[in-house]
Amino acid sequence: MSAPRLDEQLCFALYSASRAVTAAYRPILDELNLTYPQYLVLLVLWEEEPCTVGHLGRRLHLDSGTLSPLLKRLEGAGLVRRERSADDERRVGVTLTAAGRALEQRAACVPERLLGSTDVPAADLMALREALNLITAELHARNTT
16 A cells, blocks of 8 residues: 555645645735635624624634733724623623624625635535535544534
8 A cells, every 4th residue: 555645635735735725825815915714703703793803713723822912903903892791701702893884785795706716616616615614623533422
């Protein structure tokens, strides 16, 4: 049996695709003065605001050590507000500021612009997203039991 080949590995295909997609987002998000992880945080808030830091971490699969600096930078940019719960000081709520809400309109074009940067049919991209979501859910379920 021969050693696995790099180009036959799912992990490498995922890694390469992730890097390529993140790079494609960069110029679009630069126009909004956002990094890719900041954009992901805002996507959750635009969908589910207000929420807690814990909820953001679960949705984005990020630990608090990664999420806290992201939120601090977004707060410094005037896009979000963090506030400790009066009932439980361990819980930190996150809400959008008026500027954070206004940015949603400017960011609405991001997915369309990204899709416009490739000739891959939208149906293929959606099928890929569903397959990746299935793999991710399965792996998370196995790693949390």
